[in-house]
Amino acid sequence: MSWTLFRWTWRLESPLFVGASPAGSLNRCRLYVPSRALWGALTAELARRLANAFPSYETEGTALHENARFTYLFPAECDGKHWRAWLPRYEESDGLVWRREDRPDGRHDQLTNRQMRMRFLDARPGTAIDPDSDSAEEGSLRETECVLPQWRNNESPVAFVGYVFLKQDLPELHDLTDLFLGGDTRYGLGRLRRLDMTPASEVFGVGVSLNQEAPVVQSGHLLAHARPADHVPEIVGSQELLAGWDRTKADPFRKVSETPLWTPGSRVRDGRVAGWAIEEDGIWTLAGGAQ
Secondary structure, three states: OOOEEEEEEEEEOOOEOOEOOOEOOEEOEOOOEOHHHHHHHHHHHHHHHHOOOOOOHHHHHHHHHHHEEEOOEEEEEEOOOOEEEEEEEEEOOOEEEEEEOOOOOOHHHOEEHHHHHHHHEEEEEEOOEEOOOOEEOOOOOEEEEEEOOEOOOOOOEOEEEEEEEEOOOOHHHHHOOEEEOOOOHHHOOOEEEEEEEEEOOEEOOEEEEOOOOOOEEEEOEOOOOEOOOOOOOOEEOOEEOOEEEOOOOOOOEEEOOOOOEEOOOOEEHHHOOEEEEEOOOOOEEEEEOOO
16 A cells, blocks of 8 residues: 655635634644645535535545644745745753744744744624624624734745645545635634645655555654654643544544543654654544654
């Protein structure tokens, strides 16, 4: 069994909301797109395009699970010629920081998580309307963070970069160039336009194994949520529980994992490298011991 690897770039055409744990009345937004959110958006778009009657979301979603694996999408900016992704990384002295993929060791170029959020996040106010009084419902005032289509520091376009592994060719995936992703897409949020999809041999500069049941990334730091393992060396980072919606099931709300997962940016201590298999929902699982 062999996988084919592609790198793809999606330019953000409208504000994007990918939900994280809220903080009071603030609906917080992630700075990256998890594979599961990407899979859901692709499933919806392909099912609607291929449908003669009611879209078969479950059929298309299952086909994608069987024949494709996705990395997370990370924010990127253009350096004039190439789109360069900003990647998270935990440092023991600085906590969570962001570094551009072409400057992985450039500490003087890194941004703190707060600086990164300030560069391309904004908040949209909103409230629920009481139908009886046709006025704002008491206690419903809130704000929702969104990724802006332009970087604040230089007003250049924001894009998201990631990788897709294909077990067999999916022409309909190659043909798809527009996508609505995340929350409130009915109101125009989350529109992305694909700029390119080119063959690749690495994932953000690290090696991959394509001849196994699931693709394996050889990396010392995590670029997706990852399941804890008893036999992995110590990991530096943070953990969180993940849950989400699956409208094809009788109980649509489900946990992605029963135990907390390591978050993107976490890393194996002492710079060691481990093999991480990419599961159907994009979660990484230890596939081999660290080196």
